[in-house]
Amino acid sequence: MSALTGLIIAAHGRHYLADADGAKLQCVTRGKKTNVAVGDRVKLTLTSPDQAVIDGIDERQTLLYRSDQYKSKLLAANLSQLFIVVATEPGFADDLVSRSLVAAEAAGITARLILNKTDVTASLGKTRERLAPYAALGYPVHEVSAKGDPAHAVATLAPLLAGQSSILIGQSGMGKSSLINLLVPDADIAVREISAALDTGKHTTTFTRLYQLPELGAGSSIIDSPGFQEFGLYHLSEGMLERAFVDFAPYLGQCKFYNCRHLIEPQCAVLSAVAEGKITRMRHTLYGQLLHESAQTLY
Numbered sequence: 264m265s266a267l268t269g270l271i272i273a274a275h276g277r278h279y280l281a282d283a284d285g286a287k288l289q290c291v292t293r294g295k296k297t298n299v300a301v302g303d304r305v306k307l308t309l310t311s312p313d314q315a316v317i318d319g320i321d322e323r324q325t326l327l328y329r330s331d332q333y334k335s336k337l338l339a340a341n342l343s344q345l346f347i348v349v350a351t352e353p354g355f356a357d358d359l360v361s362r363s364l365v366a367a368e369a370a371g372i373t374a375r376l377i378l379n380k381t382d383v384t385a386s387l388g389k390t391r392e393r394l395a396p397y398a399a400l401g402y403p404v405h406e407v408s409a410k411g412d413p414a415h416a417v418a419t420l421a422p423l424l425a426g427q428s429s430i431l432i433g434q435s436g437m438g439k440s441s442l443i444n445l446l447v448p449d450a451d452i453a454v455r456e457i458s459a460a461l462d463t464g465k466h467t468t469t470f471t472r473l474y475q476l477p478e479l480g481a482g483s484s485i486i487d488s489p490g491f492q493e494f495g496l497y498h499l500s501e502g503m504l505e506r507a508f509v510d511f512a513p514y515l516g517q518c519k520f521y522n523c524r525h526l527i528e529p530q531c532a533v534l535s536a537v538a539e540g541k542i543t544r545m546r547h548t549l550y551g552q553l554l555h556e557s558a559q560t561l562y
């Protein structure tokens with residue numbers, strides 16, 4: 264048995280795949296631990312030429328979560344950047360976009376939006392209007408067409424990926440896989456390899472995986488995660504929540520009560536900003552909903 268370090272490049276249930284200096288190792292945790300995430304750097308003990316046990320996780324720079332009432336689910340570790348993929352069609356859910364932005368802020372990760380399928384001109388104007396509030400909050404919106412102009416999509420996104428560890432998230436059908444295939448030409452082969460190693464069954468893409476992008480510079484990587492319809496944030500505490508709303512920042516500390524929850528309190532600076540149109544109702548409503556969720560946590 265020999266000890267070594269690796270990077271977790273895929274996770275499926277309690278099965279992980281690590282890259283240790285180019286060797287792909289199937290890994291399991293000790294006991295029933297499921298606290299490992301794609302992007303984690305880990306200490307490994309080899310148990311066979313292509314298998315290992317995870318003995319420890321290196322300190323994380325960042326950790327992105329989702330959670331429901333009962334448990335939290337690690338999405339990825341050590342990210343510097345989150346891309347939310349939306350499209351002109353099918354329509355996207357504002358709720359998911361907003362929640363993803365809050366999750367990124369809470370984790371200390373830069374967030375950007377990608378508007379894909381700009382070739383669908385019929386709904387382009389309307390979609391741009393829907394994205395304007397996010398741009399106004401300071402989140403960049405990058406317009407691409409993975410199918411209509413793949414070279415432009417790569418030219419737009421590659422510089423943003425250089426030197427960063429990024430994740431693409433989005434609802435099903437937005438074109439996430441199409442973008443990954445442009446940015447990672449061998450993605451299909453890698454998925455087949457990972458799928459075989461993790462024994463996930465032939466056609467599943469329901470696992471999170473990391474692709475290294477050495478041609479974009481050291482440390483560049485991109486994580487593809489399965490499409491999802493919900494983004495629970497039950498794990499965020501009240502204090503974390505108010506700070507994760509970047510539009511609240513100018514008003515925090517200005518309320519009459521130091522422990523103001525910005526819901527119904529008198530002389531609340533956040534509520535005043537909502538009344539004056541400086542914070543949108545949509546954002547404040549989401550904040551109220553997330554505050555409610557954070558009070559329901561059972562773990």
Ligand SMILES: Nc1nc2c(ncn2[C@@H]2O[C@H](COP(=O)(O)OP(=O)(O)OP(=O)(O)O)[C@@H](O)[C@H]2O)c(=O)[nH]1
Nearest residue numbers: 379380408409410411435436437438439440441490
């Ligand atoms: N018109 C147009 N269609 C696109 C574009 N990019 C992707 N599509 C189409 O949109 C559909 C969904 O694309 P995928 O790349 O599979 O989307 P996804 O987000 O990975 O979806 P899931 O695999 O369900 O998670 C496919 O039919 C693509 O061909 C684009 O730029 N323009």
Ligand SMILES: [Zn+2]
Nearest residue numbers: 518523525531
């Ligand atoms: Zn307040």
